[in-house]
Amino acid sequence: MTTVVQLDAANRIVLARDLRRAAGVSRGQKLKASATPGRIVLEIVPTSHGKVVRRGKLKLWTGAVPGTPLAEAVEAARHYER
Numbered sequence: 001m002t003t004v005v006q007l008d009a010a011n012r013i014v015l016a017r018d019l020r021r022a023a024g025v026s027r028g029q030k031l032k033a034s035a036t037p038g039r040i041v042l043e044i045v046p047t048s049h050g051k052v053v054r055r056g057k058l059k060l061w062t063g064a065v066p067g068t069p070l071a072e073a074v075e076a077a078r079h080y081e082r
Contacts, residue, residue: 024076026068 001022005013015025023044025031030045050063068076 021076021079024080026072 001019003016003019005015005019007013015023020026025044029047031042032045034041034043047067050061052059053062054060
């Protein structure tokens with residue numbers, strides 16, 4: 001999803017609900033901002049630490065389970081676009 005946003009009078013950027021939903025960003029979630037000439041990139045800060053390990057034919061997550069409610073996670077996955 002691509003959209004145009006405008007800075008408000010206090011030089012803040014407000015991300016619309018549809019844009020946050022498309023990116024999988026929940027309310028109050030921390031974002032990492034990086035800037036290069038002519039570009040600002042926002043990335044979601046990971047909230048859990050762990051890694052994916054292979055156990056036989058399976059890949060397992062060894063970190064904590066995210067605190068996102070299941071219904072919200074399913075809804076976000078349904079609306080995910082690449």
